[in-house]
Amino acid sequence: MPEDDAIGSNTPIPANPEPDDRSTSMGAATLLGLGLAAPLVAVNALLGRLAVGLPLLALGIVVHELVHAAVWVAAGRGSWDRVHFGWQWRALAPFAHYTQPLPATAYRLGAVAPLLVLGVLPSLLGSLAGWPAVAAFGWLLVIGAAGDLSVLWLLRGVSSCALVADHPSRAGCLVYPPPRPAGED
Numbered sequence: 001m002p003e004d005d006a007i008g009s010n011t012p013i014p015a016n017p018e019p020d021d022r023s024t025s026m027g028a029a030t031l032l033g034l035g036l037a038a039p040l041v042a043v044n045a046l047l048g049r050l051a052v053g054l055p056l057l058a059l060g061i062v063v064h065e066l067v068h069a070a071v072w073v074a075a076g077r078g079s080w081d082r083v084h085f086g087w088q089w090r091a092l093a094p095f096a097h098y099t100q101p102l103p104a105t106a107y108r109l110g111a112v113a114p115l116l117v118l119g120v121l122p123s124l125l126g127s128l129a130g131w132p133a134v135a136a137f138g139w140l141l142v143i144g145a146a147g148d149l150s151v152l153w154l155l156r157g158v159s160s161c162a163l164v165a166d167h168p169s170r171a172g173c174l175v176y177p178p179p180r181p182a183g184e185d
């Protein structure tokens with residue numbers, strides 16, 4: 001079977017899509033994500049105090065969604081036109097969705113980027129440099145990425161060239177097999 005070398009986000013959904021449903025309920029995703037983040041949060045308990053303002057946290061959550069979108073657009077060679085921003089009342093939080101299937105690697109990069117950039121990085125930096133507010137911001141943003149961790153967990157084992165789309169109603173994704181490199185355009 002021929003292998004693709006480059007799959008852009010312009011790639012249409014395959015003709016006979018039989019998506020692999022990698023989703024779970026929103027509630028289960030939150031529990032799963034918190035379970036996956038728990039070891040990280042436990043480290044925070046050792047590091048001490050939480051001292052960060054709510055406005056800063058709110059800003060962090062908004063930037064978190066922007067980082068998702070920016071990395072999906074960049075890594076998937078996509079377009080900002082395909083990013084849908086919204087507000088999810090159930091989670092009392094904003095969200096960013098990429099409205100087309102993305103190659104799994106690009107999807108994973110976009111999913112993990114806010115956790116690393118806004119969570120892990122400031123928490124380590126703040127802890128090492130002795131800046132408790134920066135560390136606290138980072139750890140809270142690690143907790144804020146619990147849902148993203150659960151999505152990455154649901155995608156474990158998915159081929160890097162599969163196409164991944166946000167599930168329309170549940171937490172997680174629909175995974176489409178890689179398209180054939182046919183010469184139709």
Ligand SMILES: [Zn+2]
Pocket residue numbers: 064065068114144145148
């Ligand atoms: Zn996220």
